[in-house]
Amino acid sequence: MAKKFFIVLLFFVSKNIFASETKPLADSLATNAGHVSQMPHPSMVLPFIVLLLLIATGPIFYKHFWERNYHKISILLGLVTVSYYLAFLNDFKSVEHSITEYISFIALLTSLFIASGSILIKVNFKAAPISNVLFLLFGAVISNLIGTTGASMLLIRPFIKMNRERMEPYLIIFFIFIISNIGGALTPIGDPPLFLGFLRGVPFFWVIENVFPIWMIGILISLLVFFLFDISNKKTADTVTEKGKYLVELKGSKNLIYFLIIIIAVFIDPKVISWIPSLSPLPFGIREIIMFSVAVASFKTADLEILKANEFDFEPIKEVAYLFVGIFLTMIPALQLIAYESRVYSHYLTQATFYWSTGALSSVLDNAPTYLNFLSAAMGKFGLDINLASDVKHFVTVDEVYLRAISVGAVFFGAMTYIGNGPNFMVKSISERAGIEMPSFFTYIVKYSLPILLPIFAIIWFLFFRG
Amino acid sequence: MYTLDEVIKNKISGLCYGNRILLPFKAQLLKVIVESDIITDFSRSSKGIQLVEHEEFLDLYFLEYKGLSDSLSKYEAIKMVLVEEGKNIFDWNNHRKIALYLTEKHKVTIEETGADILFIE
Secondary structure, eight states: OHHHHHHHHHHHHOSTTSOOTTOOTTOEEEETTTEEEEOOOGGGGHHHHHHHHHHHHHHHHSHHHHHHHHHHHHHHHHHHHHHHHHHTSOOHHHHHHHHHHHHHHHHHHHHHHHHHHTOEEEEOSOOOHHHHHHHHHHHHHHHHHHHHHHHHHHHHHHHHHHTGGGOOHHHHHHHHHHTTTGGGGSSTTTSHHHHHHHHHTOOTTHHHHHHHHHHHHHHHHHHHHHHHHHHTOOOOOGGGOOTTSOSEEEESTTHHHHHHHHHHHHTOOTTTSTTSOOOTTSSOOHHHHHHHHHHHHHHHTOOHHHHHHTTOOSHHHHHHHHHHHHHHHHHHHHHHHHHHHHHHSGGGOOHHHHHHHHHHHHHHSOHHHHHHHHHHHHHHHTTOOTTOHHHHHHHHHHOSHHHHHHHHHHHHGGGGSTTSSHHHHHHHHHHHHTTOOOOOHHHIIIIIIIIIIHHHHHHHHHHHOOO | OOOHHHHHHTTOOEEEETTEEEESSOEEEEEEEETTEEEOOOSTTOSSEEEEEOSSOEEEEETTOSOHHHHSOTTOOEEEEEEETTSOTTOGGGOEEEEEEEOSTTEEEEEEOOTTSOOOO
């Protein structure tokens, strides 16, 4: 087991395990609607590794330098990869494909972020272990409809408010575990990795059909552990409630219509509905136009008081947009090399390897590119190419367990650290802005994710991915 | 010198230049939140905020920031828990929560935080 895990990790870090630099021209890779591209040199994975390491360490060890320069660093590293593909491989298609995917990805996140920032939920009921459990369960379900980003943005404030008299960091940590991560494992809208899978050709309802039992077990155990924590919180919440007032009040409810439009727009794709016109060669489609339009309309029509109450700021989404443009560009060689190498080393890769490896890397790197890398590896076992939608669709029919392991690993393990998934940092930031002292990066891991999440994930492995 | 109540009631603004905020009243700060930085150490050795007390006003230098208006959107507030000068700091009822919004012409709007603004002391 350890050996297999080590080998998969090597995909990311070792030059030796990748295709050798003397690889003959025959070692080329079919990509992007059938075009054949030459294999990139293994060293071209470096910009990707450097970027991910900087993302992991920047906000913690050199915060102010990182805040001032992250956008330049991300674009610069992305341009290194783009220059290599254009100048040395004459491969424009791979770059174009990645840009198209990035625009779809950022359109969804931006529209969800802005629409949720224009809604204010006010609660006026007593926080208690049971009501908190129900709230988190509700959030876990909702995160599949409006994304973990949207659900986190929408629900963290009411959750803090109802618990303000009994606030402890574990409340926010479990919010991150359940609503910002594990909850969103049922639909491609739920979490960015699953949306990337959908864009690559994984059917929309495949996730809920295949992951639901695992999701249910993960959520139930997490809620049970949370309940045990919460009943030992002896601080009273009596002062929170105001008699005769609303129980739940929703301000900016017109934005729910925007949410609905975003969800419908996800399906407006020529690959999903054949009569939807493609805008090719433009790197975006009607879906992305709708999503960006919703983002603009939502912000333009937002209530000023709601934006103030939510302390709305474009910075979080700006950060995601800049970082992911670098991630999407620099990960092109990694995806292609992994797809190639997984064919060579396919006998080492089992469902358990995929589950733990995707999970381990999703914990410390961003889970979206990790998902794609391992999906690429799993498909490589069958001689299939992740860049061909027809191959992805075929892959889901020939094997479900690998994709299930990768999907669960990518989404669930995103909760292991603050940097595992985009909303984690947003929730931390909102909580700190509310005056809550959050645990440091390492305290979060040592005190919460290792002792709480790891055993839960081990149970899931034992029940579903032992093979 | 104004009292905090006068400042809020009469909507008297503070001022902001770069990383410096001038508040038109005097107070003891207990907690300041700017972006996601929670500052509770106001000693001279602290790298967070340098306080300079004048006869009529309070000067705050946010040492980690070059320009506050570059860091904060118009919807974001600098939040503070403070006790007005002369009042008993140990009486919980004297702890006031205020929000500062940076507006145009270097003005700083000072408001008591309402129920909508999340702020845990």
